[in-house]
Amino acid sequence: MWKDIFRKMTKYSVLRSLIVQEVNDLGVRSVGIIVFISLFIGAVVTIQTALNFSNPLIEDSLIGFAARQSIILEFSPTLISIIMAGKVGSYITSSIGTMRVTEQIDALEVMGINSLNYLVFPKIVAMFIYPFLIAISMFVGIVGAYIAGVYGGFLSSDEFFTGLKEDFIPFQMVYAFIKSFVFAMILATVPSYHGYYMKGGALEVGKASTTSFVWTSIVIIVSNYIITQLLLS
């Protein structure tokens, strides 16, 4: 599939408008759900951490530290990606699958268009925006953590910022964005594969979307382990 995606490129002017469309469909339209989930998960992570730090010898600023580490290293890149496998992945599989069922992909092929390039390549390029979405998620998650921690009475604002800056290793941000980029490619290609190569009718489109979500999640989780092992251990 990879070879065919890049084999015969679609006309640039057409491709450009397709990429803009995909950036909107896959990226911009996901911002709302990402902000919403990040805000609340950031808050919950802080509350859970605070409630589990019952030892008086542990400084309260560690709540900010733990929230930062959880959000940047795992919650934003991985959990958001699994949620996106449900939202973006299902959308990709069902839209391409419907095109397969209704012979729209055959129509592209008959016209002499490389349908894989036309359908999948713009999604891959559009998903380059994904690390920016993860950056938004990280920021909003930390805002959520701040609100819950400070306004919930678990720690002061100064303590939160002290914890937030404590032992900060810039490479961990690089690691998080490398992960995000890999997950973006998985989110663009695995659901596309399930949609493009599906067989059958409308019922199978639904089944393909479910299978796509399961496999995208599995590939993300396994990749997460491999990337973490390679970059952090």
Next chain:
Amino acid sequence: MIQVKNLNKSFGEDHVLKDISTNFERGITNLIIGQSGSGKSVFLKCLIGLLIPDSGEVFYEDKQYGKLRPEEQRELRKQMGMVFQGGALFDSMTVEQNVMFPLKMFNPMSSGEMLDRVNEVLERVNLPGVNKKLPADLSGGMQKRVSIARGIVNYPQYLFCDEPNSGLDPRTSSVIDELIQEITKENNITTLINTHDMNSVFEIGEKIVFLRDGTLEWTGDFKSVHHCENEHLNNFVYSSNLFKQARKANLKGL
């Protein structure tokens, strides 16, 4: 002209096309008929390259399709127009965008020229003024006509129609048949229509290829169908009482 030589296609143990040889002339409406499951759609898909035959050859004029490099096949496909059974219109695009699509992809025309050509073909299929509508807003017959407009917009040399009348009322079916025949004559293109609509057979069947269980059972035109002694063809064509009576009347010269 399209020439087919000893075409075979199987799916596992299922031998769908068995040694089919025939040719389809330019400027006439060529019909492929047969019962459901007789291999018509597979045959059509093998001709246009959506399926790869197990053996046999398909020639477009002097070019053997299977021997062409993928890039050359894509170039040849740009000369093909296809009307799919369900229309296969891009449902996220308006009628105008659908019809303009092949021009936008391959033609170096300016936007104004493309729009003029789109309006010209939409008028040709009797659908002026629907440019901004979505396919979902159109009736089945209108969708088929948009599909025909998209099929002919890029001046194709070959037009393939997969059951263009399915799901349409008899009057609309006739309109579609006449339209395809007129376009074929006007542009002198090679047109293949895959159908099991008997009205089409008698109205526009200038060449008819009858497939049965994947074999080419009979070839002729709509006039020779009346006098044909092939039992399988007669069972297929005259399966309804109306057509049986029409045949009797025709043979009696009524």
